[in-house]
Amino acid sequence: MSQASSAGDKTSGKAPTLNIALHTRYWVRCLKTFLPTGYQEQDSSRLVLAFFILTSLDLLGGLETHTTPAERADYISFIYSCQHPGGGFRSFPGTDFGLQHATTPENARWDPASVAGTYFALGALAILGDDLSRVRRQETLDWIRNLQHPDGSFGDLAAGGKNATVDGGQDVRFCFLAVLVCAIVGEEQSASEAVGKCVDVDRLKQFILDSQTYDGGIARKPNCESHAGSTYCAISVLKLLDLLPTDAIPSLAENTNQVSPTFLQNLLHWLSHRQTTMLYDYRDTDIFDEEDDEEDHTSDTPGFAVINATPALPPSLLAFERMDLYSSDRPITAGLNGRVNKPADTCYSFWAGATLAILGHGNLIDRDANRRYLLDKTQHRIGGFGKFPGVPPDILHSALALACLAIHGEPGLKSVDPVFCVSKEVKARLDKVTWKRRD
Amino acid sequence: MNLTKINYEADEKWADVVPILQQEGENSLAQIAYTDEYSQATSYLRAVMASNEKSERAMELTEHIINMNPAHYTVWLYRADIIKTLSLNPVKELDKLEAISLNHPKNFQVWGYRQSIMSIIPTLPPKELSFLAKVLAKDAKNYHVWAYRQWLVEYFSLWPTSEGKGSELFFIDSLLTNDVRNNSAWNHRYFVLFGRNVESVMPLDIFTQEINYAMAKIDTAPQNASAWNYLKGILRKQKKGAKEVEHFALQYVSLEDESKIRSSHALDLLAEIWAGEASDKACQALDLLSNKYDPVRANYWQYRKSLIKAAQAA
Known part of the structure; x- marks a missing residue:
């Protein structure tokens, strides 16, 4: 762990830059060559990986120039091959028994569609320019409806059919993904109407409000620890349901449907405190077990909001008490963490930063300090971004770093929709799919 | 069981099974350089799942795959179903899980699976809390472990009635003594004291006790956000201003x-x-x-x- 040195120390005042060509090469490699065997532990998240590869290359403006129409057609066929006959998409081809083996009531549970597979498949299809006309819309809506639990939360796995066994649940990530799917697949133009028609919105809202903890952040489910990934999912849902106030200064009169000013103020306090100068430099320390780090972002699936645990910091480093004192002429380098008293981690620049942007408060963090963290500290010389300074890049952290930079208007990147994590052009295509009613 | 070299094609025990190969076209997405061992084992897994076979050999196969890819979500569901169908001993299964839990502490599925196995055990197995302590000793902020521990507290009603040894409060205090900035431990403290649906069992002076606890911890490290957040949270819960x-x-x-x-x-x-x-x-x-x-x-x-x-x- 190190206190970040300023960009000035390192680059003699030179402003950090995003090397578009270098990152494009990284993503083309991810798209066109086999991912290393280390990714085998993410086999069940193939469509999640596919989505992040495609959206990153799209944000860099390189998708059409680095792929042929024939290749894109093959990618689209592959994604549709993961579509489940009962609605939704598998998140990888590995559970498919193939045409020769009939699905029976006995074996259906072993080949489910997943809520993560479904959103990321729809998003990836839209990025590739597909019109989604082959999506089994009605089956997918029925399948989503069946995923909701009585407490308002959603499971993540089920084979089709109204009475199929639902596995997983009590996790705001699945709520988020289910709502995104409804918003796309429903025929109503507004997301809140599309979601309201499909699922029980009141219970869903209550589940999310109950997941706010005593410190203002939001947990995976009620009573768990507040976490920036969960908070992103929760706030995205509230945004799509039109439950967030739009004024920067909350009005004194409470709208009974929207979240309360107290909810919001406690949340903003917690979110702004995610920014930290406490950085974890992989190169500085040997207490960090390499094996642990790899598992950090490889074994959490099929959801994508990876919960990153980090080994406890050594007491000797924690013992000191300091405040972030800086003289005003010295630039600060500060990333974001996912939980209180954890070091900065690249993906939380997105999870927490995007949440603030969705709330209309993207400027409550020091965006320059965050940009220096990403570009000076975790941007890798082979392209992509690592989880911590000195760590090799991986798909998830690289994609989220790019999306974060795009939210903050980085030159050379397309603008991004912070909720759907696709470029605004792609989002516009999703808004115009053929079945959307024109009001 | 030797997990490193299993060749199903050469094993007589598997001679009656026709493996189902994974189908995907040439230009698919996020293709992974699978090991031959993984490709072969998952092909046999698809075959036994398709026929819904519940057997000892299917148990061994799931273990093999879990060791190569613990995030494979249906393999865990399938394994839990075999245990229930064959009425295998769930406590023995927990012992088996110990190694994989320690080797893959950040895996999501292993903790959901543990919960589903624990749900068929009527009383808390004596080794459970010391096992969790061992996992938390490796990473005291492991999100999955804390979420599972909350479920355990609710399921077996481990709500603290004292601060004595063996109670949740005693355990939390020992973690906070070791690292007063462990926010997961602070959150668990709040949960065991205030997370219960029935509020009547709470002693009246619990708020005073917790305010004093937080203030004492703040005094040892005034720049620790976790303790300040806890203090503010208790005041809010009590519906008293911070004044x-x-x-x-x-x-x-x-x-x-x-x-x-x-x-x-x-x-x-x-x-x-x-x-x-x-x-x-x-x-x-x-x-x-x-x-x-x-x-x-x-x-x-x-x-x-x-x-x-x-x-x-x-």
Whole structure:
């Protein structure tokens, strides 16, 4: 762990830059060559990986120039091959028994569609320019409806059919993904109407409000620890349901449907405190077990909001008490963490930063300090971004770093929709799919 | 069982099974360089799942795959179903899980699976809490483990009735003594004391006890956000304003003598306390945070100031 040195120390005042060509090469490699065997532990998240590869290359403006129409057609066929006959998409081809083996009531549970597979498949299809006309819309809506639990939360796995066994649940990530799917697949133009028609919105809202903890952040489910990934999912849902106030200064009169000013103020306090100068430099320390780090972002699936645990910091480093004192002429380098008293981690620049942007408060963090963290500290010389300074890049952290930079208007990147994590052009295509009613 | 070299094609035990190969076209997405061992084992897994076979050999196959890819979600569901169908001993299964839990502590599925196995055991197995302590010793902030532990507390009603050895409060206190900044432990403390649906069992002086606990911990590390957040959370739960702890916070702040400022969190809390009736002092505290004591959040502190100004104008 190190206190970040300023960009000035390192680059003699030179402003950090995003090397578009270098990152494009990284993503083309991810798209066109086999991912290393280390990714085998993410086999069940193939469509999640596919989505992040495609959206990153799209944000860099390189998708059409680095792929042929024939290749894109093959990618689209592959994604549709993961579509489940009962609605939704598998998140990888590995559970498919193939045409020769009939699905029976006995074996259906072993080949489910997943809520993560479904959103990321729809998003990836839209990025590739597909019109989604082959999506089994009605089956997918029925399948989503069946995923909701009585407490308002959603499971993540089920084979089709109204009475199929639902596995997983009590996790705001699945709520988020289910709502995104409804918003796309429903025929109503507004997301809140599309979601309201499909699922029980009141219970869903209550589940999310109950997941706010005593410190203002939001947990995976009620009573768990507040976490920036969960908070992103929760706030995205509230945004799509039109439950967030739009004024920067909350009005004194409470709208009974929207979240309360107290909810919001406690949340903003917690979110702004995610920014930290406490950085974890992989190169500085040997207490960090390499094996642990790899598992950090490889074994959490099929959801994508990876919960990153980090080994406890050594007491000797924690013992000191300091405040972030800086003289005003010295630039600060500060990333974001996912939980209180954890070091900065690249993906939380997105999870927490995007949440603030969705709330209309993207400027409550020091965006320059965050940009220096990403570009000076975790941007890798082979392209992509690592989880911590000195760590090799991986798909998830690289994609989220790019999306974060795009939210903050980085030159050379397309603008991004912070909720759907696709470029605004792609989002516009999703808004115009053929079945959307024109009001 | 030797997990490194299993060849199903050469094994007589599997001679009756026709493996189902994974189908995907040439230009698929996110293709992974699978090991031959993984490709072969998953092909046999698809075959036994398709025929819904529940057997000892299917158990062994699931274990083999879990060791190569613990995030394979249906393999865990399938394994749990085999255990239930064959009435295998769930406590023995927990013992088996120990190694994989320690080797893959951040895996999501292993903890959901543990919960489903534990659900068929009527009483808390004696080794469970010491096992969890062992996992938390490796990473005291492991999110999955804490979520599972909450479920365990609810399921076996492990709500603390004292602070004595063996109680949840005793365990939490030992973790906080080791690392007072362990936010997961603070959150668990809040959960075991206030997370229960039935509130009547809570002693009346619990709020005083917890306010004192938080204040004592703050005094050992005044710049620890976890303890301040806990203190504020208890005050909110009690539906009392933060005014009650103004005197306490002033131990770490002086607006007259800046050399006495020892905690940005104390400044933050005082700004909140003063926002209504002493807004000038509140703005002064927020400026100190912006300019000197927490400049990375300067925009946030200025936003807080704008809220005070807006309330005054209204």
